[in-house]
Amino acid sequence: xxxxxxxxxxxxxxxxxxxxxxxxxxxxxxxxxxxxxxxxxxxxxxxxxxxxxxxxxxxxxxxxxxxxxxxxxxxxxxxxxxxxxxxxxxxxxxxxxxxxxxxxxxxxxxxxxxxxxxxxxxxxxxxxxxxxxxxxxxxxxxxxxxxxxxxxxxxxxxxxxxxxxxxxxxxxxxxxxxxxxxxxxxxxxxxxxxxxxxxxxxxxxxxxxxxxxxxxxxxxxxxxxxxxxxxxxxxxxxxxxxxxxxxxxxxxxxxxxxxxxxxxxxxxxxxxxxxxxxxxxxxxx
Amino acid sequence: xxxxxxxxxxxxxxxxxxxxxxxxxxxxxxxxxxxxxxxxxxxxxxxxxxxxxxxxxxxxxxxxxxxxxxxxxxxxxxxxxxxxxxxxxxxxxxxxxxxxxxxxxxxxxxxxxxxxxxxxxxxxxxxxxxxxxxxxxxxxxxxxxxxxxxxxxxxxxxxxxxxxxxxxxxxxxxxxxxxxxxxxx
Numbered sequence: 001x002x003x004x005x006x007x008x009x010x011x012x013x014x015x016x017x018x019x020x021x022x023x024x025x026x027x028x029x030x031x032x033x034x035x036x037x038x039x040x041x042x043x044x045x046x047x048x049x050x051x052x053x054x055x056x057x058x059x060x061x062x063x064x065x066x067x068x069x070x071x072x073x074x075x076x077x078x079x080x081x082x083x084x085x086x087x088x089x090x091x092x093x094x095x096x097x098x099x100x101x102x103x104x105x106x107x108x109x110x111x112x113x114x115x116x117x118x119x120x121x122x123x124x125x126x127x128x129x130x131x132x133x134x135x136x137x138x139x140x141x142x143x144x145x146x147x148x149x150x151x152x153x154x155x156x157x158x159x160x161x162x163x164x165x166x167x168x169x170x171x172x173x174x175x176x177x178x179x180x181x182x183x184x185x186x187x188x189x190x191x192x193x194x195x196x197x198x199x200x201x202x203x204x205x206x207x208x209x210x211x212x213x214x215x216x217x218x219x220x221x222x223x224x225x226x227x228x229x230x231x232x233x234x235x236x237x238x239x240x241x242x243x244x245x246x247x248x249x250x251x252x253x254x255x256x257x258x259x260x261x262x263x264x265x266x267x268x269x270x271x272x273x274x275x276x277x278x279x280x281x282x283x284x285x
Numbered sequence: 286x287x288x289x290x291x292x293x294x295x296x297x298x299x300x301x302x303x304x305x306x307x308x309x310x311x312x313x314x315x316x317x318x319x320x321x322x323x324x325x326x327x328x329x330x331x332x333x334x335x336x337x338x339x340x341x342x343x344x345x346x347x348x349x350x351x352x353x354x355x356x357x358x359x360x361x362x363x364x365x366x367x368x369x370x371x372x373x374x375x376x377x378x379x380x381x382x383x384x385x386x387x388x389x390x391x392x393x394x395x396x397x398x399x400x401x402x403x404x405x406x407x408x409x410x411x412x413x414x415x416x417x418x419x420x421x422x423x424x425x426x427x428x429x430x431x432x433x434x435x436x437x438x439x440x441x442x443x444x445x446x447x448x449x450x451x452x453x454x455x456x457x458x459x460x461x462x463x464x465x466x467x468x469x470x
Contacts, residue, residue, distance in 0.1 A: 100313075164295045
């Protein structure tokens, strides 16, 4: 009986809050729409020509601000774990330790699986890149606002929805692959890496496209206040989480695969065998 | 630049990423991996030592099993030897006992025969003595009948004493109290 009464009271409170919010919205400005045109908003989300942010006298895209904020968050979190949690790690892990070890272990295993010959640096890189892409994409949900140079309020987007951020990530991954090729095979490794010259472009634009699409949909949804209820739960949260996971997986998987391919030691085939093989081929013809 | 690509911002993003990669590697990835490696080594070492202990235990078990079987064989052999020895000793003892019994029986028989002979010879002397005494008394007494009566008593008494082995009970006819004595009284 008591439980039922408590349930009734709880649901009543929730319903009252919802009703109060709706009334508040209608009374304030129920038919609010942004003063900017939707096409301008979406174009600016892609190009950032108008709404830039000023940092130390430089006008930069909001995505760059997001990138540094995400980096700060990640480094702070890592430092907190390093200072407070890591010294208390035990041989039989607790829940938090298990989560940290699982994340590190997953990236380490991925590096070892895809690049068995050389994977120490690769593991560290894909760990950082994976954390950055995932956290950066989730960061979009926070919607931290900054004031643009044009005087508008701009919500900080995912760092990789900025074309410059995506290009930086794509090229850095390519350089990492190139370094693996050089370390593993010298000039042969360079040749192998340069063979896939389209890789940084494809990586960059894949990331950019995936995250920009999320940004554009979010901009579209939030442009109209009427769409700002219920729908963002699916569009904003679930889709963001989903493509955060997918993009993280795709980039780290591709990087580790190519890294493993170019760093694989070259096996010399003896000349006699080569001759025999060529003779056998001629005979078969 | 198309799409608002800005090289300066790309370089700023690259700087940010490099800082992030180095920072995360030094602060989190490396220490956690080090911890995991240490734990893995620890478990591997434990596993090795356990395996070693297990191997040692197995080797000892095999050694003890082989020893046990050898001891069992030895025990069985000794038991068999002991049984044989026991049977031999028993046979010897039985033979000894039988021999002793034979000897004892023989000596007992000899002793009995000797005793018998001695008693018989003793009785003959007594009878002779009695007869002598009786004859003397017959001669001494007036009545032949009394003498005869006394002779009979003496003979009867002598026979009884001979049977009882009491040689000295009947030594003379004067000590007897037969019918003739009773008649005198």
